[in-house]
Amino acid sequence: MSVMLSASGLSRRFGGIQAVSNMGLEVATGSITGLIGPNGAGKSTLFNLLSGVIRPQAGKVLYKGQDVTRLAPYKRARLGMIRTFQLSRExxxxxxxxxxxxxxxxxxxxxxxxxxxxxxxxxxxxxxxxxxxxxxxxxxxxxxxxxxxxxxLSGGQKKLLELARTLMIDCDLILLDEPGAGVNPALMGTLMDMIRRLNTDYGKTFLIVEHDMDLIGKLCDPVVVMTEGSFLSAGPFDDIREDPRVIEAYLGGVLLD
Structure with a gap:
């Protein structure tokens, strides 16, 4: 499969805190790729670097082979790279x-x-x-x-609206920042079905950062794991959840389920 989004050597420090360090990942065209990691792993900072909300101090971001490292978010959006936020911005x-x-x-x-x-x-x-x-x-x-x-609207309905707004834009890649946050169980199935439909019927590629392991396990393949600002592992969810390094990263041995 071709690579739609790739990052290499991304680093970003805030004062004395190294939020992201030499991070790299690839998002294959047509995939629903998940991004997970324990609290403080640097996922949100990485998302901001990928979408252009903040700029890296080192490293590169390529979208469809084009260097977009220094492009503003609206310019990336015009190229077809859209990002949502954990808190809906309707x-x-x-x-x-x-x-x-x-x-x-x-x-x-x-x-x-x-x-x-x-x-x-x-x-x-x-x-x-x-x-x-x-x-x-x-x-x-x-x-x-x-x-x-x-x-x-309810929290879940706002998430659906935010995702629907991306469909109004001519985009190929959608970065979803915790789409399951604040969504009640009744709407969670609707949200996941919509993501699947956008992927299979409309050819949208997704990168999803999420704490809900049930959502990640049902939607995402592959799954990328971060810890302490850096890449830890990547692969199918069933393999990731059995990886001793991943289990150790999640607070000393708590199995992902």
Whole structure:
């Protein structure tokens, strides 16, 4: 399989703390790759380095073979690399439908001049975005909530909305930061089904950082393990959970289950 995202030698220090040290990983095209590790392992910092939220002090990030190490997050997004956050960042005063319609980048109606000189083209483009939003709401099981304000959604519904917003963008790689956090069991199955569908039916590649080992075990192959800011191991989840080094990293021998 081809490699969609790769990192090598990534390092980042904050004051006297070495958050990430000489870290590397690969995300194969079409995979759902998991990233795990004990608290303080450096997963969140690595995610920020991969997505461009912060820059590494050493190392390189390649997306589809292109060096994006110093690109801003919005420039990586335009290349097709999208990232979500542990705490959903929806527009609370907009409805579910409006949140989705706002998501596509560089819409014609965002510019002042076309609003007057190309009003018909702007209206046609808006119609296309609207129809796409209806399709995405159906995929994400959000149709019944289309007119509900995002601020009034439950934690799980906000996660579905955030994931749905990535579908409104022309992207190939989605970095998910703890998608299961704050999601109740009733919606967890819906969330996992949506990730699988985006992967199998829409060809989206995923890198998921998550503490919920049940979600990782059911969704991800392979799984990458970090500890103390560095790479520890990688492989199928069943192999990872039996790896003595991984078990030791998780607080001295607690078996992952």
């Amino acid at each position: 527009f609370g005063r907009l409805t579910v439908l409006e949140n989705l319609m706002l998501s596509p980048q560089q819409q014609l109606g965002e510019q002042l001049f076309p609003l007057f000189s190309k009003s018909r083209a702007v209206a046609q483009a808006d119609d296309v975005v609207y129809e796409r939003a209806l399709e995405v709401m159906e995929i994400a099981a959000l149709t019944d909530l289309r007119d509900k304000y995002a601020a009034d």
